[in-house]
Amino acid sequence: MIAIVDPYILVCSAFTVVATVFMGFWAARRSKSAADFFVAGRGVSVGWNASAISGEYLSAASFMGVAAMVMSSGYDALWYPVCYACGYLFLLLFIAGPLRRFGAYTIPDFAEGRYDSPLFRKIAVIFVLFIGCFYTMPQMKGAGTTLAYIFPGLPYWAGVVLVGSVITLNVALGGMKGITLVQAFQYWAKMFAISVPVFVLMAAYGGYGYQFKTKPSAPLPEKAPAESTWMNPFGPLTTKAAKAAKPTIVYTGELKSLREDWGLQWKGGQMGMQMPSVSFTTTSQEKPAMSILNEFIHAQLTSRPFSVLGASVQVDYSPRIEEMSVAQQGSTFSSMQAYTESLLVGLQRAGITVIQEGNHYTAFPTKDGTLKPINAKPYALLYTYSLIIALVCGTAGLPHILVRFYTNPDGVAAKRTTMWVMILIGVFYVFPPVLGVLGRNLIPSLYAGAGVSGTDGLVLKLPTILQERFGILGSILSGITCAGAFAAFMSTFSGLLVSMTGALAHDVYGRILRPQSTARERMQMFKWCTVAIGAVSIFLGTLVENFEINFMVGQAFAIAAASYFPLLFMSVWWRGMTMKGAATGMLSGGLLAMAAISLTSWTTFFSAQAAKFKSLGRTEPDWFSALKPYSLADFWSDHPLLRILCEQPAIWAVPLAILLMVLVSKRTARDIPSDIRMKMLVLHAPEELGLKQEYIREHEGH
Amino acid sequence: MDEELLSRLKARQLRLSMSCASAFLIALLALPLLNYWLPDAMATRIGGFPLTWLVLGVLFFPYVWLIAWVFIRKSMALEAAEVREVQQARHRETPRP
Numbered sequence: 001m002i003a004i005v006d007p008y009i010l011v012c013s014a015f016t017v018v019a020t021v022f023m024g025f026w027a028a029r030r031s032k033s034a035a036d037f038f039v040a041g042r043g044v045s046v047g048w049n050a051s052a053i054s055g056e057y058l059s060a061a062s063f064m065g066v067a068a069m070v071m072s073s074g075y076d077a078l079w080y081p082v083c084y085a086c087g088y089l090f091l092l093l094f095i096a097g098p099l100r101r102f103g104a105y106t107i108p109d110f111a112e113g114r115y116d117s118p119l120f121r122k123i124a125v126i127f128v129l130f131i132g133c134f135y136t137m138p139q140m141k142g143a144g145t146t147l148a149y150i151f152p153g154l155p156y157w158a159g160v161v162l163v164g165s166v167i168t169l170n171v172a173l174g175g176m177k178g179i180t181l182v183q184a185f186q187y188w189a190k191m192f193a194i195s196v197p198v199f200v201l202m203a204a205y206g207g208y209g210y211q212f213k214t215k216p217s218a219p220l221p222e223k224a225p226a227e228s229t230w231m232n233p234f235g236p237l238t239t240k241a242a243k244a245a246k247p248t249i250v251y252t253g254e255l256k257s258l259r260e261d262w263g264l265q266w267k268g269g270q271m272g273m274q275m276p277s278v279s280f281t282t283t284s285q286e287k288p289a290m291s292i293l294n295e296f297i298h299a300q301l302t303s304r305p306f307s308v309l310g311a312s313v314q315v316d317y318s319p320r321i322e323e324m325s326v327a328q329q330g331s332t333f334s335s336m337q338a339y340t341e342s343l344l345v346g347l348q349r350a351g352i353t354v355i356q357e358g359n360h361y362t363a364f365p366t367k368d369g370t371l372k373p374i375n376a377k378p379y380a381l382l383y384t385y386s387l388i389i390a391l392v393c394g395t396a397g398l399p400h401i402l403v404r405f406y407t408n409p410d411g412v413a414a415k416r417t418t419m420w421v422m423i424l425i426g427v428f429y430v431f432p433p434v435l436g437v438l439g440r441n442l443i444p445s446l447y448a449g450a451g452v453s454g455t456d457g458l459v460l461k462l463p464t465i466l467q468e469r470f471g472i473l474g475s476i477l478s479g480i481t482c483a484g485a486f487a488a489f490m491s492t493f494s495g496l497l498v499s500m501t502g503a504l505a506h507d508v509y510g511r512i513l514r515p516q517s518t519a520r521e522r523m524q525m526f527k528w529c530t531v532a533i534g535a536v537s538i539f540l541g542t543l544v545e546n547f548e549i550n551f552m553v554g555q556a557f558a559i560a561a562a563s564y565f566p567l568l569f570m571s572v573w574w575r576g577m578t579m580k581g582a583a584t585g586m587l588s589g590g591l592l593a594m595a596a597i598s599l600t601s602w603t604t605f606f607s608a609q610a611a612k613f614k615s616l617g618r619t620e621p622d623w624f625s626a627l628k629p630y631s632l633a634d635f636w637s638d639h640p641l642l643r644i645l646c647e648q649p650a651i652w653a654v655p656l657a658i659l660l661m662v663l664v665s666k667r668t669a670r671d672i673p674s675d676i677r678m679k680m681l682v683l684h685a686p687e688e689l690g691l692k693q694e695y696i697r698e699h700e701g702h
Numbered sequence: 703m704d705e706e707l708l709s710r711l712k713a714r715q716l717r718l719s720m721s722c723a724s725a726f727l728i729a730l731l732a733l734p735l736l737n738y739w740l741p742d743a744m745a746t747r748i749g750g751f752p753l754t755w756l757v758l759g760v761l762f763f764p765y766v767w768l769i770a771w772v773f774i775r776k777s778m779a780l781e782a783a784e785v786r787e788v789q790q791a792r793h794r795e796t797p798r799p
Contacts (some may be wrong), residue, residue: 078758086766089726093719093773209750233737233744233754377738384734392730415774422770426763433759573716677708684712686781689788 008472009150012479016189016486021170023182046413050420052180055187057084057401057421058428059135059492060142063190063485065550066429068455069237070436071446072548074230076237077436079387080550081429085422087395087557092418095396098572098683100414106499107564108507114571115579116673118511123583124567125507127590131398131560132500132533133540134594138552139496140164140541141456142489145549149460150482160541167490168534171497172527183495186487187424193484194431197463197477201438204466211437221448230440234380241383241647242376245640374640382651383644387554390650394557397564401495410687435459450615456549460485493537497530504529546608547601554648555597562653563590570661575680578672581665589657596646596653599632606631707791711784718780722773729765733758 062084069077102110107128112121140160147159206214212231220226225236395401439446439458442465446455459481467474505526510517517525544552567586570577606628613620620628636643645652665672673679737744737754744754751760 075752075755075758078755082758082762083730085763086726086730089766089770090723092770093723097777207750212747212750212752212755231745231752231755233734233741381734381738385731388730388734412778415777419767419770419774423767426767430760430763573712680712681708684708684715685788686785688781688785 005151006475006478008475009479009482012476012483013146013150013486016483017166017490020182020186020487020490021166023185025173046416046420048180048184049413050417050424051184051187053183053401053417053421054424054428055183055185055190055487055491056495057425057492058187058190058488059553060139060485060489061550061553062425062429062432063194063488064142064145064456064459065138065548065553066432067435067439067459068457069548069550070433071439071458072225072455073237074225074235075233076235076384077550078433079384080391080554081432083388083391084395085426085429087392088418088422088425090392091396091401092415092422095568095572096414096418099568100410101685101687102679102683106502106506107568108503110571111567111582114673114679115577115582117579120579120583121507122512123587125503127563127586128503129500129533130590130594131556131564132496132503133537134556134559135398135553136493136496136537137540137544138547138549138556139489139493140537141544141547141549141552142485143493144541144545145456146460146482146485146489149457156545157542161538163486163489164493164534164538164541167493168497168530168538171494171501171534172530183491186491189487190484190491191424191428193480193487194428194435194459197481198431198434198438200466200473200477201442201462202434204469205438205442208434208437211434211441214441216441216444218444220444224440224444224447234377234384238380238383238387239376241636241640241643242374242379244637244643245374379640379644382641383648386644386648386651389654390554390558390561390648393561393565393650393654394559396568397560398557432459435462438462497533497537500533501526501529504533546612547604555601558597558648558650558653559590559593561650562593562657563587566654566657566661570658572683574662574665575676576665576669576672577661578665578668580668580671581661581663584664585657585659585661588660589653592656593649593653596649600636600643600647603632603636607633707788714780714784715777718773718776722769726766726769729762 062081066077066081066084069080099110102113108121108124111124112118140163143163144156144159147162148154148156151159202208205211224230229235435458439455439462443458443462446453446458446461449455449457460478463477463481464474466477505522509525509529510522514521563586566589567582570585571582606624609624610620610628613624733754744752746753748756
């Protein structure tokens with residue numbers, strides 16, 4: 001089929017891009033000083049600033065990812081929009097006011113000012129870059145997916161490169177002043193693009209509540225979760241790790257019968273065996289597999305150490321193909337796998353159940369035992385809590401959001417801004433789940449697809465179903481959601497670029513490499529840094545085609561929650577913090593969380609690649625087969641708890657970071673900054689008292 | 703400003719933040735537990751919605767706005783009170799002409 005570009009969709013998307021770029025250029029001519037460039041001159045009104053923060057915050061994850069995840073997982077996915085929105089409350093309660101009073105352009109500024117340590121500034125800068133990178137990847141995925149939808153047949157990477165370049169260029173020329181205006185515009189564009197299709201679709205197909213009562217319009221594809229699972233508060237997302245775990249075997253027969261049937265000899269209650277290589281013939285008719293196993297076990301028992309778990313026999317099976325000569329009634333098997341399959345079938349007929357997981361076998365008499373999957377609910381509860389902690393604390397730790405608080409004229413305005421941000425994003429987040437619910441009922445076919453024809457393309461595709469009834473309206477609405485998607489990843493990516501580039505140009509270049517550089521040189525550097533970081537982000541973006549947008553953003557939140565949140569929270573409220581304590585806690589929490597997350601992403605990458613090769617009918621390349629044993633898939637199925645703790649590390653990483661901060665700070669208490677009293681006053685005393693000025697005078701006096 | 707004032711100031715602000723945070727956290731953290739222990743009650747249908755979906759997907763937002771609104775009002779009142787207090791103290795310290 002030759003793909004056709006829908007003109008309405010193209011026009012709407014192009015409009016968003018052109019409007020964004022135009023505003024960027026227009027504002028660029030008006031931004032003059034370096035302060036203008038970095039933080040928009042601090043004089044942005046509450047309404048503008050709140051719209052801009054919301055515009056920056058509502059990323060591809062919110063616009064496309066949440067609806068997609070609600071459709072694919074159901075209730076579980078609701079935690080994402082709710083916590084994305086509510087994380088702001090934490091920011092408001094504990095961090096926004098004091099940070100604003102302290103007055104600094106960036107987090108590294110705060111880190112340095114609070115601890116009088118240029119070294120700590122450098123550490124904080126590196127973290128801005130790390131978290132920023134993690135957060136740009138899903139935005140790029142959103143870009144690649146959307147472009148592949150608009151131009152059917154366009155490869156994913158091409159979309160990433162195209163959109164990435166446009167945004168990078170725009171930021172390099174516009175700076176933050178342009179961004180404030182553009183971000184505010186983009187918030188309203190996104191709000192319009194998500195709400196209008198929802199209202200039209202609900203008018204045509206029934207309201208939010210009604211959709212829960214109706215059944216999907218077409219039979220659900222095999223991959224779709226069943227109604228009960230989808231509605232379950234502990235659904236596919238949170239129970240995934242536990243469901244993948246190896247089932248436990250409940251042995252109901254007597255141990256005696258096991259011994260007699262299998263001819264095993266007890267040795268102090270511990271039994272088992274190793275099967276390094278096997279060579280025997282099996283057919284179920286002439287010689288029951290049972291007796292073969294008996295003989296085999298006998299042979300093994302005489303020569304090898306063994307162990308038994310409970311009443312089931314654990315057969316650790318590490319085949320080395322070159323040693324195998326397996327024959328079934330004279331015929332040789334072509335592969336190890338063919339042999340294994342045949343053996344398993346034979347054993348099954350003979351009344352022995354064998355569970356295979358990788359190269360690991362567990363065998364037991366079928367009549368005496370049942371397979372019992374582990375109870376997934378407690379695991380799901382743990383997963384849920386860890387996710388909540390990551391999202392709520394992570395919001396308070398996102399570098400590109402925090403910098404916005406400095407653009408308020410005073411502390412009261414900063415608080416008002418946060419209130420408005422919460423309302424603006426809260427209203428927005430009501431809509432994506434509605435689309436998810438509608439999507440399940442109206443286009444269940446998306447469950448079967450992958451990439452843009454899978455659930456990640458839901459928001460873009462859903463309005464097109466209106467074409468059947470209302471013709472062109474469907475295309476127009478789909479064009480509007482595409483425009484919204486553009487606004488989403490463009491705004492967040494721009495914001496991230498600014499904060500990452502700010503860190504590079506303002507901190508690394510302006511303070512570390514060339515402190516004597518002029519303002520003009522720094523402006524120049526800002527542009528080059530934008531290009532460099534844009535290029536890195538585009539490269540990273542091309543790697544993540546197989547990951548869910550929303551999931552990746554959740555991971556960025558988890559890292560921010562384990563590093564910046566403890567840093568900010570503790571620095572603001574505890575006067576006993578020292579630089580060493582803060583750095584130890586932030587680095588350990590952040591890096592350990594990142595390492596844990598990478599471990600599970602590694603496994604996801606492998607399974608996604610394997611599925612891709614399979615669907616394309618290609619054989620796995622050598623590098624893939626060579627690395628496959630290290631994909632950790634077996635390890636996770638043996639240890640579901642560890643998998644959850646690695647996939648959602650916030651539940652241990654946040655307390656760990658805080659604990660380390662307290663312990664190390666206590667040990668290095670003599671390093672507490674000497675003017676800590678004044679610093680705490682500046683953080684907490686109302687601005688009207690003018691302590692900030694007093695503080696600056698005092699410093700200059702020395 | 704003296705030490706006592708600083709610690710009082712910080713303690714008052716922290717108390718306000720903490721009480722608002724607990725109103726939020728109790729609701730947020732209780733929801734998974736309710737889902738865990740009372741799955742049937744939470745699955746009751748209200749206007750088509752399962753109860754737990756209605757709470758999390760719709761009602762939670764206004765609740766959080768309410769907390770934020772209360773916090774902002776109280777914290778502004780608190781700051782105004784602090785400013786008054788400090789200015790009175792300064793006034794007392796200044797020797798009369």
